[in-house]
Amino acid sequence: MTSSRPLLVLLWFIHVTIPGLTEGAGVLPDGLNAAVGGKVMFTTTPTPGTTFQSVNWKFGAKDIFTWNVNNFPALGYEDRITFFLSTGSLELRNLALTDSGEYSVTIVPPGERPQPGNTRLDVYEPVSNVMVTSSSTELAEFSSVSLSCSSSGSSLSFLWLNSSSEVTGSDRVQITDGGSTLTIVNVTRYDQGPFRCRVSNPVSEGTSDPVTLTINFLEAQQLKMEPEVTGYLGEEVTLRYQFIPGPKDDIISQVQWKLKTPEGEEITIIVSREGLGAEGLGSEGLHILAKIITAGLFVLIVGTMLATTLFIIRKRYGPVPSD
Incomplete structure (x- = not known):
């Protein structure tokens, strides 16, 4: 035992x-x-x-x-x-x-x-056939562009790259349609790319070929405006500017106006040459006609150039002078 x-x-x-x-x-x-x-x-x-x-x-x-x-x-x-x-x-x-x-x-x-x-x-389903299409690849500065990303696969996630940097949403940049659409408003010379779309799911990923945008920006020599303009209440007033092109004979396709009112409000208006009457494009440059209905400081941006004019409204007493 x-x-x-x-x-x-x-x-x-x-x-x-x-x-x-x-x-x-x-x-x-x-x-x-x-x-x-x-x-x-x-x-x-x-x-x-x-x-x-x-x-x-x-x-x-x-x-x-x-x-x-x-x-x-x-x-x-x-x-x-x-x-x-x-x-x-x-x-x-x-x-x-x-x-x-x-x-x-x-x-x-x-x-x-x-x-x-x-x-x-x-x-x-694995990611495959990643492709980016653009609404336009040649743009004027301050215009807008949309890039769309398509891909085969299931449960897809989208990431946009500008060169090697991730693109995120901002006031100018909108990412919609589940991340597959990238829209840029008021494009600048820094928005040329190349842009790529990276698509992934838990088992695979793929990246599109690069898309590069051509931004036609302005290189002006001079932008002139009168420092102060006076208008009378109820009458039409024209703000004029003179743009003298640079050596590349740049053509103004779009300008940007900003109005800063005495109350502190800021109004941004994009005015294209086609939207308003254009006077002359020769040596005197391009003149834009604008109807002003309020007083304040007007800021004009053409390409990289900036000019300002102070618009003052007065009340007229007596008869309106005839032409």
Whole structure:
């Protein structure tokens, strides 16, 4: 009797130090992502050397594989599953979008209670054919442009790059349509790009070819306005400016007016040459006619040049002089 007791103690010690699989999340990994046409490994984590009496894998409520001495893959899974007896793990191949969902396993080691596990698989169409189209690639300074990004794939995220820097939204920059459309208003010479669109999902990413914009900006030698203009209440007044082109014979296609009223309000108006009457484009430059209905400081921006004029309104007494 005394000689058998150490053997019994040793056998009991071996039994409690080989517990088999861990509980819960340890049996299967957290959620998995995979690409259409690819494969995924559902890896279990048993203690090395553990054997199994039976293993059952399910997709939702459907049995897809059962091992109990022999392998029993379900119909439709015969050529898609590889079972690893040493760990109870399962590889699933030739994935389709319909393979997305909840997977569970029940592993029964000899003489022990079942060890369950579950996880989720999400299958995505890989990103491909990323392309950027532009509403225009040759623009006048202060005009607007929209860039659209298209791509094949599922669950797509979009990121815009100007050279190597990420483009973010601002007063001039709008990112809409889930991130696939980039709109820039009042373009400047710093908006030439090259612009790229980077598209990604949990399993892949792709980047478009670069799109470079040509910004025709003005390099004026002179921009002149009268420092002060007086108008009379109820009468039409014309603010004039003189733009003397630079050596490139720049053409004014658009100018920007800003009105700062005495009350502190600032009004920005974009006035194109086509929108108002144009007088002369020769050596005297381009003249814009504007109807002014309020007083304040007018700021005129043409390309990189800036000029101001103070508009004062007075009330006229007596008859209006005839022409």
